[in-house]
Amino acid sequence: MAVQPSRSDRRELVRERAFTAAGLTAAVALVTTIVLFLVQLFITSRASRAAFGIPFLWRSEWNPVTEQFGALPMIIGTLITGFGALLISTPFALGIAIFLADYAGKKAAEPVKYLIGLLGGLPSVIFGLWGLFVLVPIVSRFEVWFGKLVGSEALVASGTTGVGLLAAILLLAIMILPFSASLILESLLVVPMELKEGALALGATKWDTIQNVELPYVRRSMVGALVLSLGRALGETMAVTMVIGNGMRLPHSLFDPANTLASAIANQFLEATSPVYIASLIQLALILFVIAIVINIAARVILRRGVQQ
Amino acid sequence: MEEPSIVLETQKINAWFGKDQVLFDVSAHIPKNRVTAIMGPSGCGKTTFVRTLNGLHLMTPGARSSGTVLLEGTDTSTMDIVDVRKHIGMVFQRPNPFPTMTVYENVLAGYRLTGQRLAREKADQIVETTLNKVGLWTEVQTKLFKAGTSLSGGQQQRLCIARTIAMEPAVVLFDEPTSALDPKSTAIIEELLSDLKSEYSILFVTHGLQQAARISDYVAFFMLGELVEFGETKRVFVGPQDKRTEDYLSGKYG
Amino acid sequence: MTARKLKNSLMGFLVAASAGLLIAVLAVIVWHIFISGVRYLNWDFFTKAPAPFGESGGGVFNAIVGTFLITLVAAAIGTPFGMFAGIYVAEHRGQRFADIVRLCADALQGIPSIVIGIFGYTFLVARFRSYSALSASVALAFMFVPTTARVTEEVLNLVPSGLKEAAYALGARRSSVVWNVSIKTAAAGITSGLLTSMARIAGETAPLLFTAFGSRYIEWNMLRPMSALPLQIYIYASSPYPALQQQAWSAAFVLVLLILLLQFGAKHLIARVLRVKA
Ligand SMILES: Nc1ncnc2c1ncn2[C@@H]1O[C@H](COP(=O)(O)OP(=O)(O)OP(=O)(O)O)[C@@H](O)[C@H]1O
Ligand SMILES: [Mg+2]
Numbered sequence: 001m002a003v004q005p006s007r008s009d010r011r012e013l014v015r016e017r018a019f020t021a022a023g024l025t026a027a028v029a030l031v032t033t034i035v036l037f038l039v040q041l042f043i044t045s046r047a048s049r050a051a052f053g054i055p056f057l058w059r060s061e062w063n064p065v066t067e068q069f070g071a072l073p074m075i076i077g078t079l080i081t082g083f084g085a086l087l088i089s090t091p092f093a094l095g096i097a098i099f100l101a102d103y104a105g106k107k108a109a110e111p112v113k114y115l116i117g118l119l120g121g122l123p124s125v126i127f128g129l130w131g132l133f134v135l136v137p138i139v140s141r142f143e144v145w146f147g148k149l150v151g152s153e154a155l156v157a158s159g160t161t162g163v164g165l166l167a168a169i170l171l172l173a174i175m176i177l178p179f180s181a182s183l184i185l186e187s188l189l190v191v192p193m194e195l196k197e198g199a200l201a202l203g204a205t206k207w208d209t210i211q212n213v214e215l216p217y218v219r220r221s222m223v224g225a226l227v228l229s230l231g232r233a234l235g236e237t238m239a240v241t242m243v244i245g246n247g248m249r250l251p252h253s254l255f256d257p258a259n260t261l262a263s264a265i266a267n268q269f270l271e272a273t274s275p276v277y278i279a280s281l282i283q284l285a286l287i288l289f290v291i292a293i294v295i296n297i298a299a300r301v302i303l304r305r306g307v308q309q
Numbered sequence: 310m311e312e313p314s315i316v317l318e319t320q321k322i323n324a325w326f327g328k329d330q331v332l333f334d335v336s337a338h339i340p341k342n343r344v345t346a347i348m349g350p351s352g353c354g355k356t357t358f359v360r361t362l363n364g365l366h367l368m369t370p371g372a373r374s375s376g377t378v379l380l381e382g383t384d385t386s387t388m389d390i391v392d393v394r395k396h397i398g399m400v401f402q403r404p405n406p407f408p409t410m411t412v413y414e415n416v417l418a419g420y421r422l423t424g425q426r427l428a429r430e431k432a433d434q435i436v437e438t439t440l441n442k443v444g445l446w447t448e449v450q451t452k453l454f455k456a457g458t459s460l461s462g463g464q465q466q467r468l469c470i471a472r473t474i475a476m477e478p479a480v481v482l483f484d485e486p487t488s489a490l491d492p493k494s495t496a497i498i499e500e501l502l503s504d505l506k507s508e509y510s511i512l513f514v515t516h517g518l519q520q521a522a523r524i525s526d527y528v529a530f531f532m533l534g535e536l537v538e539f540g541e542t543k544r545v546f547v548g549p550q551d552k553r554t555e556d557y558l559s560g561k562y563g
Numbered sequence: 564m565t566a567r568k569l570k571n572s573l574m575g576f577l578v579a580a581s582a583g584l585l586i587a588v589l590a591v592i593v594w595h596i597f598i599s600g601v602r603y604l605n606w607d608f609f610t611k612a613p614a615p616f617g618e619s620g621g622g623v624f625n626a627i628v629g630t631f632l633i634t635l636v637a638a639a640i641g642t643p644f645g646m647f648a649g650i651y652v653a654e655h656r657g658q659r660f661a662d663i664v665r666l667c668a669d670a671l672q673g674i675p676s677i678v679i680g681i682f683g684y685t686f687l688v689a690r691f692r693s694y695s696a697l698s699a700s701v702a703l704a705f706m707f708v709p710t711t712a713r714v715t716e717e718v719l720n721l722v723p724s725g726l727k728e729a730a731y732a733l734g735a736r737r738s739s740v741v742w743n744v745s746i747k748t749a750a751a752g753i754t755s756g757l758l759t760s761m762a763r764i765a766g767e768t769a770p771l772l773f774t775a776f777g778s779r780y781i782e783w784n785m786l787r788p789m790s791a792l793p794l795q796i797y798i799y800a801s802s803p804y805p806a807l808q809q810q811a812w813s814a815a816f817v818l819v820l821l822i823l824l825l826q827f828g829a830k831h832l833i834a835r836v837l838r839v840k841a
Binding site: 018027030033034117119129133234265266289295297 | 567571650654668670689708768769808819
Binding site: 363365368370391392394395398399401403405407408409418419421422423424469472473476 | 656657723725726728729730731732733734735736739740743744747748750
């Protein structure tokens with residue numbers, strides 16, 4: 001019963017090999033990409049490390065004129081905006097997710113989910129545009145009002161532009177809201193119905209059930225969701241760039257103009273002419289890249305454990 | 310009835326899912342142009358056994374098997390698995406015509422999926438004769454270019470049989486082909502199996518004692534992964550030699 | 564009413580309120596884009612390049628062309644890589660390397676867009692000493708590949724295993740099963756995933772800043788600098804001239820419309836997939 005390979009058999013075999021090779025190539029390429037990014041950014045930022053070494057990470061001076069560069073202001077700016085946005089948006093994200101999972105019927109949940117998708121799908125630059133022309137003037141008025149309230153002449157005088165950390169935090173909070181809300185919702189939806197019904201049957205109110213059964217059950221995946229959202233916020237570029245004010249110094253208050261790692265690059269890269277300046281900006285990109293990869297992988301690991309549990 | 314020749318011989322087949330062994334030294338001689346029923350309680354390894362014959366078993370992650378399968382005397386492990394499957398067709402428990410293909414395309418799916426191109430007349434002819442063999446031609450003649458999934462459950466299962474025998478296999482494996490169907494469709498398919506044995510050798514997994522008695526020439530009884538009895542249906546049903554077979558036949562197991 | 568019941572109602576109100584707040588914020592943003600965007604729209608805006616400096620009028624046709632070209636070329640480059648990587652992961656489920664590939668795809672999705680832009684600059688622009696639309700497409704392809712890979716994998720996992728087994732039982736090889744059965748069965752889902760990914764990259768600005776760079780002219784040559792809607796919005800919004808700022812709003816309106824169109828297409832294709840499965 002040994003069959004002679006016919007022509008169509010041979011064609012099939014060739015196709016099979018090509019297919020296997022293509023799949024493997026693409027898979028390897030995807031993994032290599034991460035290494036390629038790392039190597040490429042590392043090599044092209046050499047001049048900065050040659051000039052400043054590791055202390056680049058905590059030097060607080062960023063001065064293109066004297067060509068002294070340190071990442072601290074940007075790192076601080078990134079952390080403040082990222083965590084600030086997370087702090088503001090998380091309660092709302094949680095509320096929205098709980099509303100969709102436990103309160104809204106199918107009829108109400110579907111359109112709200114659709115709107116969440118819509119808000120999450122808007123490009124960053126659109127948020128930036130809206131932030132710059134709508135949000136920033138409001139923040140500016142708030143600053144003046146606040147300055148008068150606490151009696152700070154300096155604030156009334158300096159903060160009137162409205163651009164700065166506060167505007168960036170608020171805008172970022174809006175931007176990551178749909179993202180974290182849908183991630184949290186996903187984890188809430190896996191809570192088994194019997195668990196909830198069991199609690200309700202014992203006479204617990206709806207909120208008791210949510211607080212004592214549902215939320216503890218998804219604690220892990222919720223942490224994963226928040227870490228992912230934080231990663232989003234830390235790397236967000238255009239919207240922040242447009243409202244944060246490109247401040248080069250360490251910010252002293254929430255009303256100060258500042259920079260994040262991302263916004264510093266976006267704001268300054270095209271103006272940078274000297275090799276050290278360019279390399280230092282690429283160095284910022286490298287730091288941001290490493291932070292983003294670490295956060296993302298950590299979040300995935302947390303999420304996977306959460307599912308297994 | 311004279312002794313039929315052997316189309317398929319298994320020698321000491323063992324099979325595992327991960328660390329769990331589910332088949333133990335199964336050796337059997339499957340006669341040519343006969344219907345052989347495979348019976349036994351749920352979970353005894355019937356499905357696993359037929360899936361080792363065409364190599365589908367090994368596609369489950371973590372699955373292993375050992376032993377020899379001889380197809381008309383040829384050790385199948387020396388053949389390309391793709392050729393083995395062209396000679397040993399399989400029909401599944403649930404009707405599963407390809408949803409992206411029409412009735413016509415479903416009949417020819419085997420040719421299409423193995424890259425064989427057919428001339429138009431040849432294709433038309435295969436479709437017509439094959440659908441005739443499964444008794445579908447008059448029913449679906451006007452629906453040839455509708456989706457295969459638009460047919461009724463029983464018709465879909467016959468379409469799946471057609472798609473399998475269109476490849477002219479030597480052996481056709483049926484894994485409980487009627488368990489998802491209504492009694493009327495079941496009757497049609499049972500009749501069909503008896504008709505098909507003049508051209509194909511049929512291996513047929515079933516839960517129903519009645520069904521096995523009605524249509525099979527030979528039966529193989531499995532229990533806990535072992536082949537405990539094999540023989541002519543009439544003989545086994547009347548006078549089982551193994552105590553376990555007897556118990557099963559008298560309804561002591563599920 | 565006990566305290567517990569009071570708390571229950573209060574919390575019910577609060578979660579509903581946060582959903583309401585999200586809708587309100589979205590409504591405000593969309594309303595602004597619509598009002599400010601429509602006001603300055605006219606025929607010239609869609610058909611003309613920017614007016615010479617100092618003159619009024621002109622449009623963003625150059626950016627519309629650029630967005631289409633850059634996005635399509637990025638998708639063309641990224642689709643084969645993304646789909647094959649997705650197929651690889653789906654076909655090797657449970658294997659260690661497949662898990663690593665999936666993890667890398669997830670991690671790549673989290674790379675900030677500005678980092679992709681810088682990478683595009685150092686990798687292509689600096690090397691070939693010229694800004695070009697093609698380098699922008701390549702940069703965007705790095706965003707397109709991981710999303711496409713994940714979507715492909717997810718959709719392929721939805722293909723009933725019975726169908727694949729039936730194909731194997733007929734003697735088909737793996738490539739044939741994947742192409743003729745899995746991909747065809749999942750075609751609508753994959754297409755809708757591709758459209759969603761395209762909607763994503765069509766709105767990206769940061770990867771274009773240092774690659775496509777922007778251009779005031781209607782440009783069809785992928786090897787030259789080119790404008791794109793998001794880029795144009797950023798440049799106009801940052802300019803001190805009210806006329807240009809107004810054009811930024813109109814361009815934003817056009818961009819949002821384009822993205823909604825792509826997402827709408829994707830959603831309806833998904834609906835079709837679900838109908839087929841049911
Ligand atoms: N994918 C799998 N992974 C692990 N174990 C499995 C798998 N499939 C089947 N088994 C186990 O292998 C044994 C044999 O299963 P098999 O499906 O062959 O039985 P069966 O006789 O066909 O049963 P049924 O009559 O219910 O169809 C059972 O104990 C079952 O639990
Ligand atoms: Mg079975």
